[in-house]
Amino acid sequence: MKYVDEFRDGQLAQELAQKIKREVQPGRQYHLMEFCGGHTHAIFRYGIPDLLPPEVKMIHGPGCPVCVLPIVRIDSAIELAMDHGVILCTYGDMMRVPGSRKMSLLKAKAEGADVRMVYSTLDALALARQNPEREVVFFAIGFETTTPPTAMAIQQAERLGIKNFSVFCNHVLTPSAISTILESPEVRELGTLPLDGFVGPAHVSTVIGSQPYEYFAEEYQSPVVIAGFEPLDVLQAILMLVRQINEGRAEVENEFTRAVSRDGNLKAKRIVADTFEMRREFEWRGLGMVPYSGLKIKARFAAFDAEKRFTLKRRSARENKACECPAILRGVKTPRDCKLFGTVCTPENPIGSCMVSSEGACAAHYSYGRYRDHLAADTPSNLIQKSEA
């Protein structure tokens, strides 16, 4: 497909990898965190670690909104579906995420709750119109990519006078998560992980632009390169980060200029600003309470706010103690450090959120990285095999 295939050229990937090898300085370590699950996925899928010199280590960050949504919010969604008798609709990724006591929306559905998977907020609105006698709640999650479509749905519901539609809003903001990681004690303290640079999210940045990352570059002296999700994009971003680190620069660079500008998508940002406001704080799974990191629906649209419309019990929920998701999300541990990985916890039976979404660090590791441990070092990577095929 245009704008995909060109960015997967195996020969070019080899050349970029050679270039990275040549430019890394001996004895220097380059710990680079990719923030996005989309990058984690691409890195494993195309065997990028095999192409990198040992000095360059990719660390998998918070990744996916599915991975960072705390259990209490999942419990609330399940409560909406089971106790309030609503039609609860959400994106497919959310269906299998375990809440408390291993309950998930999928299991709630099996027990008779009306849970539906939708591809788009447009489908959620359509459901509300088709079922005027029922309450339809859209369980909204996501970073800045899914937020504008949710805002559109709320505005559209108001415009069309749809009265039985509301949104359970769990949208979160990428930049606050990055600063939380940079400020977390594990990351800061000596002896644990130093982060030398960030690969910035692609699609999130098509909406918010590259400007929000300028603060990190300055404040934390951490280089950021915004990169697309194709393998060549990721390799090019790594090269750009290596160069910045070598030269002692800490800037925001943009590898994904084909879709990301400094200001992002102004129209989408305006719709979001009209519809949502910041929460004082929001809980992230693995990161804890993060100030000004989540969005809530503005009072003007209270009629479409499920949290206003339904009284939800707020229980505290306990995570499975053995699950290392919190440390993985911070980049302090890898999936292989988890005792449950691949045995008790698999994509078919996920214990923690990192195993649920295909972009989560554990799931990506499981699907593409699990067998690499057993492979000889000279096994060609997926990318090379692909280009030869």
Add this chain to the structure above:
Amino acid sequence: MCLAIPVRVEALQEDEMALVDIGGIRKSVSIALVEDVAVGDYVILHVGYALNKIDPEEAERTLALFAEMGELEQIASEAAAQL
């Protein structure tokens, strides 16, 4: 979960919708979030909405950036061959 894909706009429809081509399959998506979408544009599609346009010139520039290395080597070897 925000893995989005580039798609080509095939036709504009009512209510800020457009028909796009997703690897041979046609689907109606919302273009309400993007300014000035025209037939033939490539947009990044995510959960039923176009998020932004892909700038073809910038895409070419990025590809040229990747290729820069190979070309330099080629120029060097050609120069060497002429010696």
